[in-house]
Amino acid sequence: MDTGEQIIPDGYRAIACNGSYNQVIFELEPGVRWVSWGRRSYKLSFPYLLFFAFGSGNPVYLFFRNEPPRSLDDALYEPALPNLPAC
Numbered sequence: 001m002d003t004g005e006q007i008i009p010d011g012y013r014a015i016a017c018n019g020s021y022n023q024v025i026f027e028l029e030p031g032v033r034w035v036s037w038g039r040r041s042y043k044l045s046f047p048y049l050l051f052f053a054f055g056s057g058n059p060v061y062l063f064f065r066n067e068p069p070r071s072l073d074d075a076l077y078e079p080a081l082p083n084l085p086a087c
Contacts, residue, residue, distance in 0.1 A: 011026050011027055011028060012024065012025070012026055012027075013025040013026065013027050013050070020055075021054070021055030021056060022053075022055065023052075023053070023054050023055070024051075024052075024053045025050060025051070025052055025053075026050070026051040026053070027048060027049065027050050027051075027068065027069070028046075028048070028049040028051075029048060030045070030046060030047050030048055031045075031046060032044070032045050032046075033046055046064070047064050047065060047066050048064065048065040048066070048067065048068060048069075049062060049063075049064065050062070050063045050064075050065060050069065050076065062079055063076035063077060063078060063079075064076075064077040064078070064079060065077065
């Protein structure tokens with residue numbers, strides 16, 4: 001991938017520019033995170049989180065993995081939490 005003069009921050013796995021919008025894949029390492037559900041908050045352990053964003057104003061897609069992705073053919077797993085917004 002040719003990123004030209006861009007600096008890619010930690011956590012970014014891929015950045016592609018297609019004309020008027022960017023495609024971004026961002027990764028968070030496994031860890032314990034707080035999740036709010038209604039009026040309650042829960043401390044949950046999460047595996048690798050991969051966020052896929054395709055242009056401004058479009059939804060952000062969230063996937064799980066047990067290890068960091070190494071190729072475009074690696075399996076992605078959907079969250080088992082219903083109606084969980086990625087952002």
